[in-house]
Amino acid sequence: MFGAVVVGIGIAGSMRIRDLLNPLQSSPSESLKLIGFVSRRKLDQFNNAKQIELDEALKSKDIDAAFICTDNQNHEESVRHFLEVGKHVLVEYPMALSAEAAYDLWRLAEQKGKVLHVEHIELLTEQYKQLKKEVQGKKLVEGVLHFTGGHLDENLSGFPSFSGIARLSWLVDLFGDLIVTSATREEQKELNYSKLTAHFLTAENRPLTWVEERAPGMKRDKHIHFSFTTGILDTLPSSSRASVGLFMQDQNLFAKKLLGQVTREELLAEKQRILKCIDLAEEIKKKCEH
Numbered sequence: 001m002f003g004a005v006v007v008g009i010g011i012a013g014s015m016r017i018r019d020l021l022n023p024l025q026s027s028p029s030e031s032l033k034l035i036g037f038v039s040r041r042k043l044d045q046f047n048n049a050k051q052i053e054l055d056e057a058l059k060s061k062d063i064d065a066a067f068i069c070t071d072n073q074n075h076e077e078s079v080r081h082f083l084e085v086g087k088h089v090l091v092e093y094p095m096a097l098s099a100e101a102a103y104d105l106w107r108l109a110e111q112k113g114k115v116l117h118v119e120h121i122e123l124l125t126e127q128y129k130q131l132k133k134e135v136q137g138k139k140l141v142e143g144v145l146h147f148t149g150g151h152l153d154e155n156l157s158g159f160p161s162f163s164g165i166a167r168l169s170w171l172v173d174l175f176g177d178l179i180v181t182s183a184t185r186e187e188q189k190e191l192n193y194s195k196l197t198a199h200f201l202t203a204e205n206r207p208l209t210w211v212e213e214r215a216p217g218m219k220r221d222k223h224i225h226f227s228f229t230t231g232i233l234d235t236l237p238s239s240s241r242a243s244v245g246l247f248m249q250d251q252n253l254f255a256k257k258l259l260g261q262v263t264r265e266e267l268l269a270e271k272q273r274i275l276k277c278i279d280l281a282e283e284i285k286k287k288c289e290h
């Protein structure tokens with residue numbers, strides 16, 4: 001059994017507590033046991049789980065793994081604290097808000113011989129799995145992925161290429177290695193309006209564009225326009241709900257890693273994809289700041 005603590009009780013943290021208390025039967029998740037949660041607020045109890053102090057969690061012999069579900073600006077610090085005291089870590093994406101920090105944390109995890117798992121539920125949705133099937137084997141001519149969503153506080157969430165890393169993950173997982181050719185940022189501060197536009201080239205020199213647009217009340221949505229040599233794909237597949245919840249699927253993956261059931265090749269491929277996306281996010285940020 002691996003004792004677990006959930007850190008940060010927002011939307012994601014609450015779902016983590018729910019899933020840890022109700023693991024999918026006969027799944028790797030049954031090897032995880034919730035010991036308690038850490039919050040910067042005083043909550044005492046949450047779904048019968050008990051609140052513990054951060055210091056206590058770091059020292060506790062009953063805790064083997066930490067689930068970091070705080071706002072993005074806190075990820076680096078929390079991941080580092082738990083790795084340093086020799087705990088395994090699951091962190092919600094984005095793992096950190098700079099490439100330097102991300103590489104540093106992987107090095108630390110390897111030094112300590114601990115699992116560092118980054119949640120990427122955007123790759124686990126039925127919609128994405130269907131999209132990937134539709135794209136497989138096709139030759140891209142050009143493509144656009146346009147995301148819209150509500151306002152985010154950048155002090156907590158970080159630069160939009162990092163808070164929007166799920167869109168980069170989609171593009172890299174669908175089309176392979178990308179290079180950033182240009183990126184711009186448009187902001188209307190008084191309206192909390194933000195639009196990031198990044199242009200890429202694929203390894204075959206095909207152009208791809210990512211737009212991340214946010215404003216208060218804007219609907220959370222994604223639009224695609226992918227031209228292939230064989231035709232155009234401009235609607236996302238209609239999606240049924242996954243039979244196993246997304247955070248539960250991710251928890252199973254983490255538990256499998258703790259149990260040593262994931263191959264070195266798989267672990268390496270995943271790490272490379274995650275760092276590739278972080279590198280792109282960093283590059284986009286640099287280009288926007290110029």
Ligand SMILES: NC(=O)C1=CN([C@@H]2O[C@H](COP(=O)(O)OP(=O)(O)OC[C@H]3O[C@@H](n4cnc5c(N)ncnc54)[C@H](OP(=O)(O)O)[C@@H]3O)[C@@H](O)[C@H]2O)C=CC1
Nearest residue numbers: 008009010011012013039040041069070071072092093094
């Ligand atoms: N929501 C989602 O579907 C997904 C989220 N993620 C990632 O998960 C992480 C957390 O996101 P999410 O849970 O959505 O964000 P929330 O804003 O809901 O929670 C973030 C943090 O804010 C604090 N908080 C929560 N509610 C309140 C409140 N009422 N008053 C004051 N503080 C509060 C909590 O910290 P504390 O308990 O310490 O006060 C919590 O850790 C992010 O990194 C995000 O990218 C990733 C994939 C999906």
Ligand SMILES: C=CC1=C(C)/C(=C/c2[nH]c(/C=C3N=C(/C=C4\NC(=O)C(C)=C4C=C)C(C)=C\3CCC(=O)O)c(CCC(=O)O)c2C)NC1=O
Nearest residue numbers: 011093120121122123125149163164165166167220222246
């Ligand atoms: C209703 C308000 C709502 C909020 C505040 C919300 C926040 C939210 N959802 C996210 C991703 C995500 N959120 C979901 C799914 C959900 N997430 C949920 O909170 C719920 C209820 C679902 C269920 C459909 C998925 C699948 C992702 C991964 C990125 C994606 O594919 O869009 C993220 C991570 C950053 C990002 O990729 O944009 C945040 C902060 N999502 C919401 O839907």
